[in-house]
Amino acid sequence: MATAGPTAATRPLAYEIIAAAPADGSTRARLGRLTTARGTVETPQFMPVGTNATVKALDPDDLREVGASIILGNTYHLYLRPGHERIARLGGLHRFMGWDRLILTDSGGFQVVSLAELRAIDDEGATFRSHLDGSTHRFTPELSIAVQESLGADIAVALDQPVPPHSSRREQVAEATERTHRWAARSLAAHTRADQALFGIIQGGLEADLRAESTRVIAAMPFDGLCIGGLAGDETPEQRTAALDVVVPLLADDPRPRYLMGLGSPLDMLEAVHRGVDLFDSVLPARVARNGTVWTEEGRLNLRNAAFLDDPRPIEAGCRCRACRGFSRAYLAHLFRADELLAYRLATCHNLTFTLDFMGRIRHAIAAGTFPELVREMRARRTLMDPTERLVSDSQAGAK
């Protein structure tokens, strides 16, 4: 059992390792509990993304029902609209959106990259134009922290400069990673809210030595948690694994939670947990749901496919979600074709339930000491949850 830092009692966040990775090296998966004044989060855990102060298509009751204990908010988007100062005046992000469990706000660093065409970046900060109205804005580590303190997230994240896994030269990776380090230090210096945790981001791209260096630099700083950035992009599974195999061993004796930013495919998360990751976030389950794809133990289903128009079965027999409790695949298929709003809500509820329950299975397996077996089982089944695999054939889908 370890707790984050010698002053844990006064820290805004405590991380307790409930079950450490076994000494036999069969897996680096571990069970943990993250505690803040607002509540606790069992890890490994998945955080649904609620960019615009909402997890698209769901309300807070839905979120609690699917089992979310922490969600992600976005500094960049909320700063632009409706404005962090307005949210602060209205009582903070939790009150504004009616969510009383944990919120982690992303720093806006990812948008610096995803909005690359609009960007001018230097050591001081990142300048970009709003995607909403074209107005010019400048993010600095200090502003990102100030915005996140205004929003009142339970966990803030230091501004970083992510590097796309591919299409980047080593010098670019090195430059962005070093800048991320300087920004990390400035973020810590700018952070003032004692009731808010702050996570730092490890970069380094796919360069092993840069990853290692970034891990050492960020881990040496007094963050409450460590994010692993720059993955969950267009890297191969092998490259992602290699990066984690560089980062996590260097954190072996570090008691803080490890958060792999952006990963959301169940099997991808399983593999990352296997390599020692505790937290994840991704738009993937919610986005694919809105676009008609739902995840099941048997594989992926695209509810827009004609095969489901006469399928009376629920998305997944035995699933506890509200979609599976009350409706057939045929009904969902109809709702998607009719562009009915209920389709998005039900499909999102299902995929988030599936994802969060999947993480629950992972936690139970770790607690039971059977996680390596779960990994073997899932690898063997290679279900359609994996975006790269297709599990359900049309004939199966159309079975009566």
Add this chain to the structure above:
RNA sequence: GGGUAGGUUGAGCAGGUGGUGAGCUCCGCUGACUGUAGAUCAGCCGUCAUACGACUGUGGGGGUUCGAUUCCCUCCCUGCCCA
């Protein structure tokens, strides 16, 4: 019954005033989506072909012509107006 405007690929349209009509939007079919500018995007959507391409197609029939969606005759169908 008379007049008038029309019948174009599932639907709705564009186009074409004698010289090769497969163009658009829906619908439909399939795929993609991983720190959300995404209830979005991409491909296909007459027939055959993996593809290159080939063929067919402008309501039906007939005529004129080297050649007809276009000109002529006739029939059918639809909207509107008048009886």
